[in-house]
Amino acid sequence: MKHTLIGCMLAATASMAQATETLNILTWEGYVEDHEIAAVNALLQENGYDVDVRLVDSWAEGPQQMFDMLRTGDVDISFLTLNYINMEGNPSANMLQPINVNSPRLENYKHLSPALTDIPMGMKGDQHLYIPWGGGAYGLWANLDTVEEMPASVSDLLKPEWKGRVSLTEGQVHPNIALASMANGHAPFEVNDASKDRAALGKLVAADGALQNTVNTLYSQVGHFWTTSPPFTGEYDLVASYGVGASAAIAAGGNWGLVAFEEGNTVWLDTINFAKHLEGKKLEAAEIFANYFIGKDVQTRVVEELGMVAATSLVERNPLIDENPAFFEESMFWPPYTRAAGNAIELMSKRAMGAGATN
Numbered sequence: 001m002k003h004t005l006i007g008c009m010l011a012a013t014a015s016m017a018q019a020t021e022t023l024n025i026l027t028w029e030g031y032v033e034d035h036e037i038a039a040v041n042a043l044l045q046e047n048g049y050d051v052d053v054r055l056v057d058s059w060a061e062g063p064q065q066m067f068d069m070l071r072t073g074d075v076d077i078s079f080l081t082l083n084y085i086n087m088e089g090n091p092s093a094n095m096l097q098p099i100n101v102n103s104p105r106l107e108n109y110k111h112l113s114p115a116l117t118d119i120p121m122g123m124k125g126d127q128h129l130y131i132p133w134g135g136g137a138y139g140l141w142a143n144l145d146t147v148e149e150m151p152a153s154v155s156d157l158l159k160p161e162w163k164g165r166v167s168l169t170e171g172q173v174h175p176n177i178a179l180a181s182m183a184n185g186h187a188p189f190e191v192n193d194a195s196k197d198r199a200a201l202g203k204l205v206a207a208d209g210a211l212q213n214t215v216n217t218l219y220s221q222v223g224h225f226w227t228t229s230p231p232f233t234g235e236y237d238l239v240a241s242y243g244v245g246a247s248a249a250i251a252a253g254g255n256w257g258l259v260a261f262e263e264g265n266t267v268w269l270d271t272i273n274f275a276k277h278l279e280g281k282k283l284e285a286a287e288i289f290a291n292y293f294i295g296k297d298v299q300t301r302v303v304e305e306l307g308m309v310a311a312t313s314l315v316e317r318n319p320l321i322d323e324n325p326a327f328f329e330e331s332m333f334w335p336p337y338t339r340a341a342g343n344a345i346e347l348m349s350k351r352a353m354g355a356g357a358t359n
Contacts, residue, residue, distance in 0.1 A: 247307020
């Protein structure tokens with residue numbers, strides 16, 4: 001009886017010692033597929049890591065939600081949009097640790113685009129808080145079956161012929177204000193640029209100012225403001241999208257193309273990040289996960305299935321980059337908005353809605 005009891009205790013102790021750890025992933029819907037989790041878990045087992053990758057129950061939604069979830073400590077790896085990392089009021093950078101970009105477990109890192117690996121808004125000094133994963137443009141997509149002549153300039157959207165034919169986003173209104181700024185011939189993020197000077201910001205976003213008037217006009221052109229999903233139904237000729245929705249519509253048989261405005265399109269980058277608490281074997285497992293997700297197979301899916309821009313040179317085709325090598329121009333990257341700029345942008349949007357924008 002005594003030997004049996006000791007044997008059970010030893011077995012229980014061994015079982016506890018070998019208990020599998022979980023690597024929890026917070027990501028946007030569609031970014032991580034079940035077969036890819038299975039592939040990474042197989043890699044971990046082959047390399048002697050007693051760690052299982054799993055997705056947390058919630059999809060990523062935005063900067064505040066992602067910051068809150070990182071803060072709980074229940075998230076090990078996140079897919080933060082680059083400008084979320086150091087966004088004022090949601091300092092996710094405080095929840096992250098620097099990436100060892102020279103780790104032997106990140107062998108695919110050397111294939112990443114140099115234009116994407118050292119962007120200051122994702123850095124802490126000379127330390128990287130992100131690994132580039134995939135990006136795209138926030139732009140207007142034209143129904144090529146109905147639009148015979150594309151608008152050449154963002155300012156063309158204000159012309160009478162486009163009234164009621166445009167759909168913009170209602171939820172994240174920052175891109176709408178950027179469009180209005182470009183329509184005025186200014187930099188897309190001029191509100192954020194001015195936000196360090198209270199007087200300058202107040203003048204720029206004044207209710208009777210030129211920018212507000214342009215926002216009002218732009219909103220009056222909109223036939224529909226979408227909240228969660230852009231309406232690629234054919235009802236509207238120009239639909240604002242981050243690109244993923246447009247790609248899905250094209251895959252379903254739609255004939256849509258990104259409008260190449262002469263001012264360019266604002267761009268975004270989604271990234272892979274490691275929580276500050278990761279260490280030891282679990283941190284090594286996180287590096288193996290990240291390396292797989294910047295490898296050729298996943299990055300090809302980023303292009304072929306998600307309609308995004310791959311971060312690596314390993315893919316055989318990267319259409320948006322192939323067509324425009326300057327696609328990721330630094331001045332067009334969405335910035336980490338200050339709280340003052342965010343508040344001003346929300347105010348301008350509400351004013352424009354109240355000025356007679358249609359829904």
